[in-house]
Amino acid sequence: MSDRNRQPAPEENVEAQVARAAERLRAGGLVAFPTETVYGLGALALSEAAVQRVFRVKGRPGHNPLIVHVSGESMARGLARDWPSEASRLARVMWPGPLTIVVPRADVVPALVTAGGPNVALRCPDHPLTLALLYVLNQPLVGPSANKSGNVSPTSAAHVRDEFGPFDETDPDSVMVLETRERLRVGVESTVVSLVEFCDAGRASAGREPRALVLRRGMVTPGEIASALGIDGSRVEVLDGASADPSKPLDSPGRLSRHYAPRTPVALLTRDALMSRLAREKSPVVVLGASLEVLECAGPHRVISMPIDPDEYGAALYSALREADRQSASAILVEWPVVHAEDLTATQQAKWSAIGDRLVRAATPA
Ligand code: TXA
């Protein structure tokens, strides 16, 4: 076979891939891009028509705003009406990385992006292909996770194609995928933190020391945010689904409980409860477990082995849930990760909380 006819391997020709992706985006199309967290469904953030296409193709409700991906702090500043020094501090410590910063929206950002809200969510992703794309474009990209609304987030190019089908250049709604062979480093979506209380408008209405509000947990922990900001941990507040007031409008609709869910019902069980359920279970189920006892369970069941380190667990989670879903079993039983508070650092506990948040969402019935 001549070399010319060979299908280029992922990342074989980064420049060519990035150039094609940029062209597709400039024409108002969609390109799924890898990040260190999950694949994003990219479109030009400043083009209303392109953003509209993202909502339509993803089946995303119009009240759920999109994260805008930037090449760095200077691009972020251009999209914010107010960029407090605290935002600079976080950006300098955490970017590129899995932290999304919410600040007041500048007028250049279409209201559609923020679901009509006054604030915009900004993040600089840590992946060489996508950073190259952002540099080449020199424009920001919206990037919700590249899955149909409500499904498990994708952590590989193959996952994205499972969601949207193969790329068809002639169909303007078709999704081009930037290929990467390597596993995404973090694997769960970014931490979303609002710095609105540090902005002029927020300061006036807060009437007390401004706080950073964590709207979605992730692998950047509240403690890490506090230390990057040089403030006391008590001034970083986590607005969990549990503490959210359901009668209020959604601050961050990613807090809707059902999200990231496989089609097969998911149950979360402690090791002992899981072992006794397995002893009773006659039809085959899929088990995601980490303890030896669970991994050695006998019977007709399919066992997927999960890591015991929270970073590794996070990186493996979505691909394990997708694999579990493909088995067409009657249930996916997840061993609730063994978290002995006394032997864990605050950072490890916070990472397990982020993972727990995703597991609970996956297990919440529609
Ligand atoms: O890691 C990630 O954040 C990935 C990658 C692709 O960057 N993106 C991602 O996007 O998870 P998405 O759309 O699946 O989740 C975005 C989250 C939602 O919870 C949304 O409500 C929240 O960010 N969000 C977006 N804009 C916001 C805003 N202006 N104010 C508050 N929350 C916002």
Ligand code: MG
């Ligand atoms: Mg999502």
